[in-house]
Amino acid sequence: MQVYLEKGLIIFERSEGGYYYDQKGKKYIDATSNLLSSNLGHNHPRIIQQVAKQLNQIDSCTLIYSTSKISIEYTHKLLSQIQGSFRHLFFTNSGSEATDTGIKMAKQYYFNKGQPQKNKIISLKGAYHGSTIAATAASGNEYDKRALGEEFSTFKQVRAPNNSNKPLNMTDEAWVDECIREMEDKIKSEQPETIAALLVEPVQLSNGVVVFADRYFQKLRSICDKYNILFMVDEVATGFGRTGTLFAYEEWGVQPDIVLMAKSMTNGLIPMGGVLVTGEIYDNFCGELNSTKEFSHGYTSSGHPLACAAGLATLECIVQESILNQVKEHENQLFQSLKVLESSPLVESVQGKGYMLGVNFNPNLYTDDEFEWELGGVIEMLLKKKGLIPYYEGEGKTIIAPPLNSTINQLMEIVEKIEKACKLVEQSLKLKEKSRRG
Numbered sequence: 001m002q003v004y005l006e007k008g009l010i011i012f013e014r015s016e017g018g019y020y021y022d023q024k025g026k027k028y029i030d031a032t033s034n035l036l037s038s039n040l041g042h043n044h045p046r047i048i049q050q051v052a053k054q055l056n057q058i059d060s061c062t063l064i065y066s067t068s069k070i071s072i073e074y075t076h077k078l079l080s081q082i083q084g085s086f087r088h089l090f091f092t093n094s095g096s097e098a099t100d101t102g103i104k105m106a107k108q109y110y111f112n113k114g115q116p117q118k119n120k121i122i123s124l125k126g127a128y129h130g131s132t133i134a135a136t137a138a139s140g141n142e143y144d145k146r147a148l149g150e151e152f153s154t155f156k157q158v159r160a161p162n163n164s165n166k167p168l169n170m171t172d173e174a175w176v177d178e179c180i181r182e183m184e185d186k187i188k189s190e191q192p193e194t195i196a197a198l199l200v201e202p203v204q205l206s207n208g209v210v211v212f213a214d215r216y217f218q219k220l221r222s223i224c225d226k227y228n229i230l231f232m233v234d235e236v237a238t239g240f241g242r243t244g245t246l247f248a249y250e251e252w253g254v255q256p257d258i259v260l261m262a263k264s265m266t267n268g269l270i271p272m273g274g275v276l277v278t279g280e281i282y283d284n285f286c287g288e289l290n291s292t293k294e295f296s297h298g299y300t301s302s303g304h305p306l307a308c309a310a311g312l313a314t315l316e317c318i319v320q321e322s323i324l325n326q327v328k329e330h331e332n333q334l335f336q337s338l339k340v341l342e343s344s345p346l347v348e349s350v351q352g353k354g355y356m357l358g359v360n361f362n363p364n365l366y367t368d369d370e371f372e373w374e375l376g377g378v379i380e381m382l383l384k385k386k387g388l389i390p391y392y393e394g395e396g397k398t399i400i401a402p403p404l405n406s407t408i409n410q411l412m413e414i415v416e417k418i419e420k421a422c423k424l425v426e427q428s429l430k431l432k433e434k435s436r437r438g
């Protein structure tokens with residue numbers, strides 16, 4: 001906070017396509033698509049047009065006790081585009097709310113089945129599922145929980161097959177098997193009849209963009225089937241084309257029971273999130289009046305008509321502009337070009353999938369003896385000066401996630417700017433080393 005207070009933030013005034021403009025008219029590449037929310041770039045004319053049209057029809061309509069034509073239209077459109085047997089969507093306003101909603105749903109699903117003790121949530125170490133209380137509890141970052149007390153006894157985390165903590169000399173396959181074994185052991189030791197859901201991200205965005213093998217998720221699905229546990233997948237960051245399919249789980253060949261979404265659902269225009277469920281889960285909440293089966297949960301403005309109009313237009317644009325094909329066509333070139341950065345002593349690893357990449361700087365290298373500037377933070381500062389906005393998470397982890405409709409030249413410009421920033425820091429470190437030696 002002190003750094004923010006002293007240095008201030010860049011104040012953006014305007015956005016268009018893959019760019020932001022500050023108050024002085026300086027142009028910045030938005031290299032994270034507004035933190036993976038504006039997958040189709042900013043101020044997309046068609047999305048803006050449809051939202052403006054909607055504004056003249058109905059400006060707000062709560063879904064707590066009513067519904068709107070546009071929210072029904074959007075839901076039908078989304079369900080028609082989605083692979084698998086999903087039948088219903090519960091609207092929220094954000095990804096964190098989607099996580100909390102999914103968790104409450106999973107717990108009440110078993111409560112309604114007469115198994116109230118089946119209420120634990122298992123998630124993966126290194127995960128990020130949001131900032132509300134339950135989402136924080138399900139996330140893997142102990143630092144974020146430091147002030148929250150001990151109310152998390154129904155949330156457990158298990159190691160995931162992250163390449164960076166793979167034991168030496170172990171093959172990728174064996175590492176997946178080892179982590180699957182740990183998951184099963186944990187489920188057995190906690191007792192399966194106390195576990196409601198397993199919650200996972202297809203790619204761990206906030207953990208340096210960690211990608212797992214499809215096989216890992218297929219095995220997790222089997223474990224969930226074996227122990228009668230709901231398989232809940234957090235697609236808040238990966239959804240809406242980021243990895244080259246509408247949702248990342250489509251590549252696994254197995255279906256989740258619950259899918260969480262938000263961010264680029266409306267291309268970032270108006271906040272919206274959602275929880276997708278199968279018919280079997282939905283039906284479990286239907287009962288006679290006073291049966292206590294209802295899901296007494298909701299947010300006043302979720303499923304807002306303007307957000308649904310933006311969502312509908314976003315889905316139409318993804319299809320009509322062949323966005324998924326564009327990602328498939330260029331993802332390899334983007335990845336390989338960034339991967340070249342691994343030859344720099346500053347970069348530990350480049351990893352990711354689709355247009356969701358992590359450049360992980362050496363967290364133990366500092367650029368200034370006196371102030372101990374973290375390397376990733378320095379690169380972020382340089383990039384901003386050069387007109388590029390990355391997302392630096394700390395501990396060396398930098399996220400690059402350009403809009404999915406970027407041209408190849410725009411993608412390469414991002415790579416070039418990062419390369420140049422690395423070279424600059426490398427040179428300054430060498431100079432310092434020389435002057436130290438005298």
Ligand code: PLP
Pocket residue numbers: 094095096097099128129130131201205206234235236237262263
């Ligand atoms: N889940 C994942 C995977 C995320 O990446 C995020 C946000 O970055 C969230 C949940 C929380 O979403 P929101 O910030 O919209 O609450």
